[in-house]
Amino acid sequence: MSIQESISSIVKELPSGVKLVAVSKFHPLEAIEEALAAGQYAFGENRPQEFEKKAMALQGRGIEWHFIGHLQTNKLKMVLPYADLVQSVDSLHLLDAINDWGKRNGRCVSVLLELHVATEESKQGFYEEEILDIMFRASSFANVRFCGLMGMATNTDDELTVRADFERINAFYNYLRDLFPEYDDFRELSIGMSGDWRIAMEYGATIVRIGTAIFGEREY
Ligand SMILES: *Cc1c(COP(=O)(O)O)cnc(C)c1O
Numbered sequence: 342m343s344i345q346e347s348i349s350s351i352v353k354e355l356p357s358g359v360k361l362v363a364v365s366k367f368h369p370l371e372a373i374e375e376a377l378a379a380g381q382y383a384f385g386e387n388r389p390q391e392f393e394k395k396a397m398a399l400q401g402r403g404i405e406w407h408f409i410g411h412l413q414t415n416k417l418k419m420v421l422p423y424a425d426l427v428q429s430v431d432s433l434h435l436l437d438a439i440n441d442w443g444k445r446n447g448r449c450v451s452v453l454l455e456l457h458v459a460t461e462e463s464k465q466g467f468y469e470e471e472i473l474d475i476m477f478r479a480s481s482f483a484n485v486r487f488c489g490l491m492g493m494a495t496n497t498d499d500e501l502t503v504r505a506d507f508e509r510i511n512a513f514y515n516y517l518r519d520l521f522p523e524y525d526d527f528r529e530l531s532i533g534m535s536g537d538w539r540i541a542m543e544y545g546a547t548i549v550r551i552g553t554a555i556f557g558e559r560e561y
Contacts, residue, residue, distance in 0.1 A: 351554065356542065358547065364556075366552060367560065382405055392419065392423070406426075408427045409550055412430075412435060417439065424450075426451045427450060429465070430454050440483070442484075453490055454472050458506045458509055472513075488527060489514065490510060507540060530544075530546055532546045535554035
């Protein structure tokens with residue numbers, strides 16, 4: 342299937358209101374061009390340098406850029422000027438640095454807080470209680486807009502494990518929405534990748550992040 346065909350078949354299955362972020366990491370600009378031609382406008386990247394290069398090369402094309410990778414505080418200037426949404430905020434240190442950057446640059450940065458759900462040790466993200474602490478003092482981050490949660494399910498073929506991960510993040514998301522009804526920006530739940538996005542639909546995903554199923558395998 343071509344990039345265009347893959348995108349249209351995925352979009353056809355997505356309920357209205359669910360955003361497709363095409364994860365173009367490791368793929369060349371030509372691949373993004375093809376997706377743009379298919380009407381896709383939201384793209385995700387996970388490496389600061391590659392993100393900056395692509396965002397600069399495609400400036401003025403109406404792309405909505407999502408940063409979805411681990412972000413070190415010394416790389417903020419490569420990412421924050423271009424990112425419409427930083428989905429992968431995974432530490433208080435990073436959140437503080439983003440808020441400071443926003444203050445210095447007169448910007449309010451839209452973020453998702455990444456919840457640690459998968460059982461693998463390597464997965465990044467906050468624990469529930471850390472996110473609760475942040476949300477209770479969300480107003481002290483004057484230059485950050487809290488738009489919701491991001492999570493990755495355990496990388497496994499065992500569907501029950503994936504469902505349990507999505508169930509947990511969905512429950513916590515709804516709990517936060519009930520607890521902080523005054524934050525009307527907090528309405529995104531970014532779950533679901535190539536292998537599990539159909540399942541993520543059942544657990545309230547508002548954003549899916551799909552790479553391989555659109556662009557093919559990545560060559561690292
Ligand atoms: C690479 C990546 C994706 C896309 O993964 P695919 O399996 O290729 O769809 C989604 N989310 C994050 C955070 C990623 O790093």
